[in-house]
Amino acid sequence: xxxxxxxxxxxAVILWKRxxxxxxxxxxxxxxxxxxxxxxxxxxVFSILYAIFLFFIAGVSRTALNGAxxxxxxxxxxxxxGLTVFFxxxxxxxxxxHDIGRSGWWQLVSLxxxxxxLVLFLWLLRPSDxxxxxxxxxxxxxxxxx
Numbered sequence: 001x002x003x004x005x006x007x008x009x010x011x012a013v014i015l016w017k018r019x020x021x022x023x024x025x026x027x028x029x030x031x032x033x034x035x036x037x038x039x040x041x042x043x044x045v046f047s048i049l050y051a052i053f054l055f056f057i058a059g060v061s062r063t064a065l066n067g068a069x070x071x072x073x074x075x076x077x078x079x080x081x082g083l084t085v086f087f088x089x090x091x092x093x094x095x096x097x098h099d100i101g102r103s104g105w106w107q108l109v110s111l112x113x114x115x116x117x118l119v120l121f122l123w124l125l126r127p128s129d130x131x132x133x134x135x136x137x138x139x140x141x142x143x144x145x146x
Contacts, residue, residue: 098134
């Protein structure tokens, strides 16, 4: 079996296709490239929203009502974007944990003060376990060809 060589574009495509999927697996390379694509996309969207916000705030009259409405709209967009990134990250973490043979619920270990985040980080660094109950090791070739 040949293993597909993952690129940042491939990881972004898989991330988009499986953005809210907590089932299946994510290889170590797919995970870290997916994290990079997710945060690059998040910062690009946030930068565009911020630029639009500044553009409109400069053109809004100095009344408090117009500024407050615009600030509230920006806050809502920021919260929606942040929640989307949170859930996509949680799904990606769950799939990465599946790749090493652990349940996605183990990402809750990061809630333990001081050591929890370190434990999760070390698990995310581990190599794949090979084929396991969550699927075959080279699962993503079929996803890219969909």
